[in-house]
Amino acid sequence: MxxxxxxxxxxxxxxxxxxxxxxxxxxxxxxxxxxxxxxxxxxxxxxxxxxxxxxxxxxxxxxxxxxxxxxxxxxxxxxxxxxxxxxxxxxxxxxxxxxxxxxxxxxxxxxxxxxxxxxxxxxxxxxxxxxxxxxxxxxxxxxxxxxxxxxxxxxxxxxxxxxxxxxxxxxxxxxxxxxxxxxxxxxEEIRKLCPWAVTGRKDMRPRNVITSLELDDDIMEANNHRFQATYREIEKNETRCELINTEDCDYLIVAFGSPARISMKAMEMAREQGYKVGLARPITLWPFPVNQIREAAKNVKGILCVELATGQMIEDVKLAIECSKPVEHFGRLGGNVPAPDEILNALHEKFLDK
Amino acid sequence: MKEEIIIAGFGGQGVLSMGKILAYSGLMEEKEVTWMPSYGPEQRGGTANVTVILSDERISSPILNTYDTVVVLNQQSLDRFESKVKPGGVLIYDSYGIHNPPTRDDIRVYRIDATEATFELKNSKSYNMIVLGALLKIKPMVTLENVLRGLKKSLPERHWHLLPMNEKALQKGMSLVKD
Structure with missing residues (x-):
């Protein structure tokens, strides 16, 4: 499919x-x-x-x-x-x-x-x-x-x-x-699961209002604090990341989506050449898997971020490890997708052959 | 077992659907499969290609540099993909319209006259099934039985009456391969 x-x-x-x-x-x-x-x-x-x-x-x-x-x-x-x-x-x-x-x-x-x-x-x-x-x-x-x-x-x-x-x-x-x-x-299930929703006041419950407009600054500030509390809760509970071959790796590739799949092949090719390369694949991009990346990067000499972009996720990777290791970017742009050997070449150029 | 294949030709030759039938056939054998098409405006009258991977294990990249098997159905695709066959791999091409045949000697090259065979069968629409038949004769990566099951799965029910004709085309393709 x-x-x-x-x-x-x-x-x-x-x-x-x-x-x-x-x-x-x-x-x-x-x-x-x-x-x-x-x-x-x-x-x-x-x-x-x-x-x-x-x-x-x-x-x-x-x-x-x-x-x-x-x-x-x-x-x-x-x-x-x-x-x-x-x-x-x-x-x-x-x-x-x-x-x-x-x-x-x-x-x-x-x-x-x-x-x-x-x-x-x-x-x-x-x-x-x-x-x-x-x-x-x-x-x-x-x-x-x-x-x-x-x-x-x-x-x-x-x-x-x-x-x-x-x-x-x-x-x-x-x-x-x-x-x-x-x-x-x-x-009935919706009324039970979403008591806040606008479902009609059959039982004359208090009125539910869904709006993003709030003219009272103090209430809007309190709303913001409530949103942020939810976001902290999500960060605590919901980060997800797949780690492959990261236990022994000297170099780490971080990539999400299809570049993670292509990087996996590049990782396999690098391992065949005798280089210990691992892969971290963030599954939740927000919340970013800060702890998992930090843990996977603990003993590495360098990190390569592979993105179909000029380097956006790389900022979150650098923040996650607090810039404690060299972090390089490789990406193709504008609709182009790299083949596995392009990623392997980037690994060589930026780390392995240095 | 892992087989990395690219099929390339003109839009309209049935390149993408041939890949799809191959992928479904792999599915019938409980294999892991990926099917990655070139997509976009180039499909309309231009070139089209599809990468199909069949494997017993989890497949990493759906996009590849080199292939175990390359099937090319026009000169442009031959020029582009001949160098992408892994050493020892297989290159299959249709002779029709080819003026610069392949030159590599470190791969197995098969010429099949599939376009001519469609004239014989008096059915140009069965072209891709002829090519698929030839491919399976050279590289029996899935059984004919499972190809027919894959074909049935990828065709809407209203086209099922065409299944015998497709089987005939597959057989014809198999008979085109000479050692």
Whole structure:
């Protein structure tokens, strides 16, 4: 199954209430697959092509405010248009799932894979002090698994979860194990799980208001402290990172998404040449796996960050190890993807042959 | 077992679907598989290629530098990928439209006349199945039975009546390979 198709199927199987989106390469198959599978005839899930990304994100905001399980998917230029919605949803503390299958930028850019939206996703692409949980799949199976994980975390912390994938993971096909079909939540279940949601005042409970507007500075300051407390809680509980061959490694590659897969091959090639190279693959980009990276880097002589960008995640790696080791960057840009030997050559050039 | 393959040719030759059927066939044998296409505007009338990996173990990179097996279906693809065959690996090419045949002597080179065979079968749409048949004769990485199961899985039910014709094309492709 293709990565993008996997996202669509996983959303239906989770028991999603609605998808709102606007097509853009390289993730148009998400909407296309949903339209082909017609979940409105089976689970009752709504699939709607909005008139623009701005409309789509605000439909997601509205659905989330009602405690519904809603998502959208887009690619880089579309995600830029959604930033206002991201900030509003964060301020309103509503749970939603946002998917960005990144393509080469800036601007309208190319349609090929990229990871240059790392800062936008992890450092708050919209205005204000907020964070979304950012999950970085590197296989089609993770495209399936992170849909469920993303929603579980979003509802647990009342925050926005993001899947930050790249065009490679979206376009490639791999073997997947799909979860069982879950029923959509009933109105009663939503009332119970989301007592804050706007669900209609059947029992004349106190009024629920979902808004990001607060004209009293002191209340807004208290809101910010509450958001930050949630973020600290997420940082404490939810960092995830895969470590491969890091117990004995002299050099460490740090990469996420498809570059992590390509780096894994480069690591295997380096090991065949007799170099002890390990790989750390951040799965949550926010919260960044600071402790895991620090631990993996403890005894290494150097770290190579491989990104489809000019060096964005590298800043978090340097912060994680407090610049205690040499950290170098290797990346391709604009939609180009490196082959394994390019990464191996970079390892040689920057560390092994020095 | 691990087999790293690239199939390259013109858009419309069925390169991507041939790779897909191969990947599904691997799936039927409980193998790990990846299928990574070139995607974008170059698929419309231009060149297309797909990397397929079949393995007993977890697959690292879906993108490769060199391949165990390279299948090329036009001159451009031959020029681009001949140097990417691992030493001792296999290069399969369709002779149709090739004016500069491969020159390497450290690999096994197979010429198959697949385009001509489509004229014989009077069915140009079965082209990629002929090529797949030849590939499987040279490198029996999956059984014919599982290819047919993979084919059934990748075709919508309304096209299942075409399965016997595809099997015939696979057999034809196998018969094209001479040692």
């Amino acid at each position: 293709k990565g993008n198709e996997a996202l669509a199927v996983a959303a239906i199987r989770y028991g999603a209430d609605a998808y709102f989106g606007y097509p853009i390469t390289p993730q148009s198959e998400v909407l296309e697959t949903l339209e082909a599978l017609k979940p409105w005839e089976t689970t009752g899930m709504v699939v709607l092509q909005a008139e623009s990304e701005v409309a789509a994100v605000n439909m997601v905001y509205a659905g989330a405010a009602c405690g519904k399980t809603v998502l959208t998917s887009t690619s880089s230029p579309g995600f830029s248009l959604m930033q206002e919605g991201m900030s509003y949803m964060a301020a309103s503390e509503v749970p939603a799932l946002m998917i960005n299958v990144m393509r080469g930028g800036p601007g309208l850019g190319t349609i090929h894979p990229s990871q240059a939206d790392y800062f936008q996703a992890c450092k708050g692409g919209g205005h204000g002090d907020y964070h979304a949980i950012v999950l970085a799949p590197s296989s089609v199976q993770e495209m399936v698994d992170f849909v469920a994980l993303g929603w579980d975390l979003a509802f647990k912390y009342r925050c926005v979860s993001m899947i930050l994938a790249d065009g490679v993971v979206g376009q490639m096909m791999e073997k997947v194990v799909l979860p069982e079909q879950r029923p959509r939540r009933t109105e």
